[in-house]
Amino acid sequence: METSEIAEWYRNQHVFVTGATGFMGKILIEKILRSCPDVAAVYILIRPKKGKEAAQRLEDFFSCPIFENLKKSATGKDSLQKLKCIDGDITKEHCGISDENIAFLQNTITSVFHMAANVRFDQPVKSAVLLNTGGTLNVLELACKLENLKVFMHVSTSYCHCDVTELEEKIYKAPQDPRKILDLVRWMDDDLLETLTPTLLKDSPNSYAYTKCLTEQLVSEYSDKLPIAITRPSIVTAVAKDPIPGWVDNLNGATGIIIAAGKGILRSMHCDISLCADYVPVDMAINSILTVAWKVGSEVKKSEPEVYHLTANRDNAVSWGEALEISKKHVFDYPFSVCLWYPGGSPKSTYLMHAIAAFFFHVIPAYVVDFLLQLTGNKTFMVNLQKRLDHGLKVLQYYTTRPWFFHNDKFANLFDTLNERDKEIFYSNRKPINHNEYFLNYVLGARKYCVKEEIDTVPHARKVMRRLYFLDLLKDIILYGIILWLFYLFVLKFFEIIGTPLN
Numbered sequence: 001m002e003t004s005e006i007a008e009w010y011r012n013q014h015v016f017v018t019g020a021t022g023f024m025g026k027i028l029i030e031k032i033l034r035s036c037p038d039v040a041a042v043y044i045l046i047r048p049k050k051g052k053e054a055a056q057r058l059e060d061f062f063s064c065p066i067f068e069n070l071k072k073s074a075t076g077k078d079s080l081q082k083l084k085c086i087d088g089d090i091t092k093e094h095c096g097i098s099d100e101n102i103a104f105l106q107n108t109i110t111s112v113f114h115m116a117a118n119v120r121f122d123q124p125v126k127s128a129v130l131l132n133t134g135g136t137l138n139v140l141e142l143a144c145k146l147e148n149l150k151v152f153m154h155v156s157t158s159y160c161h162c163d164v165t166e167l168e169e170k171i172y173k174a175p176q177d178p179r180k181i182l183d184l185v186r187w188m189d190d191d192l193l194e195t196l197t198p199t200l201l202k203d204s205p206n207s208y209a210y211t212k213c214l215t216e217q218l219v220s221e222y223s224d225k226l227p228i229a230i231t232r233p234s235i236v237t238a239v240a241k242d243p244i245p246g247w248v249d250n251l252n253g254a255t256g257i258i259i260a261a262g263k264g265i266l267r268s269m270h271c272d273i274s275l276c277a278d279y280v281p282v283d284m285a286i287n288s289i290l291t292v293a294w295k296v297g298s299e300v301k302k303s304e305p306e307v308y309h310l311t312a313n314r315d316n317a318v319s320w321g322e323a324l325e326i327s328k329k330h331v332f333d334y335p336f337s338v339c340l341w342y343p344g345g346s347p348k349s350t351y352l353m354h355a356i357a358a359f360f361f362h363v364i365p366a367y368v369v370d371f372l373l374q375l376t377g378n379k380t381f382m383v384n385l386q387k388r389l390d391h392g393l394k395v396l397q398y399y400t401t402r403p404w405f406f407h408n409d410k411f412a413n414l415f416d417t418l419n420e421r422d423k424e425i426f427y428s429n430r431k432p433i434n435h436n437e438y439f440l441n442y443v444l445g446a447r448k449y450c451v452k453e454e455i456d457t458v459p460h461a462r463k464v465m466r467r468l469y470f471l472d473l474l475k476d477i478i479l480y481g482i483i484l485w486l487f488y489l490f491v492l493k494f495f496e497i498i499g500t501p502l503n
Contacts, residue, residue: 292414
């Protein structure tokens, strides 16, 4: 049988990972342990927790469902023992790692995967810069001490330069010097920094994109010292294939839309349905990251960072409209057991149309529900929930109303050079995705792993959905009846004023 060149390269490698407890980080760890069984060890940087030893934290980490198949495999126990905890914090000098551990890592680590980042779009500039940019600086300084390093993999985002309509697989200059911005946020008063934020962000829609832009330039400045690779995934979504189709553990981005719409909370969003929904399943993104690390790590170090886009396959792209319709169909087939109202609504092509729809279908119902809750002596929550939803939609609409084009020929060409065994193990979206099957698993995964509803709750959920349907129908009948009655009264008053009998 043909051997995997990529898995063979990871043989005896000592891998260091930041951000291992995040969505992508968990999949990275699982993939390395399962598909690269001869890896020497994987060291994950985890913030110390009082009262919890490393063994307990590893046990908590492995409680994630994605490790179940690995645990049951013949080599699973041995593989899990290769995962090691390192106490640390990337926001601190030397990443908060003890001198003893630094000395050990210095002579041991051969690959670094830097994935730690705060992915919240609405975080203040100061905290975003300190973690995303300052944290990366600390990891880079640590990497410079590693004597046997073959590759430093920095995971960025394809939305790091939002002022560029066509993003190429190369380094772009940041709007400001990242080191000077780091100094600025460290000494400047928070209120003054908040006032300065619009000027700093300028063409960046939020603090996440801004700090990712700064960080890329910072990383590129170390290319004379380190063998650097930068990958830019687009919208990272649920697992497509392995280890569990549909697995997702957060409400970010597309997952939040599916759940909010499925529960009847989200009934309008500003979106150009003709534009490409540039998503990449998390398992395919991780496979691609491991492939790029193998490529860069097995070559002679270059003077410039290697940049690869991990974005949608344009030959198999799906539009926002198609993605929303497919998801909607599966939400109706496999509804949520607990819903605020019958799922409905639609994307709006203009912000004005969305604002009007949001007022009638988001704002007014939220105040009505809270009013009824207050009358019955219950705790109100809908207005606050609606405000968070509105804020999230405003952030999201920046990405759903603009055309994006990311050149990804570089990774496509790299994938084409792989042997068949590597294409099978480290599959990517270079091969067509069955979007209907994918979004079905996505909906089921969101039900199971995000809102904790097992598949056996579906029959009950369908009964709930039927009741909500008739309630929604009754609401429409009453609403249109009121409108017709008001129109009749208006006409009656009009003819009364002009002195002409209605008959």
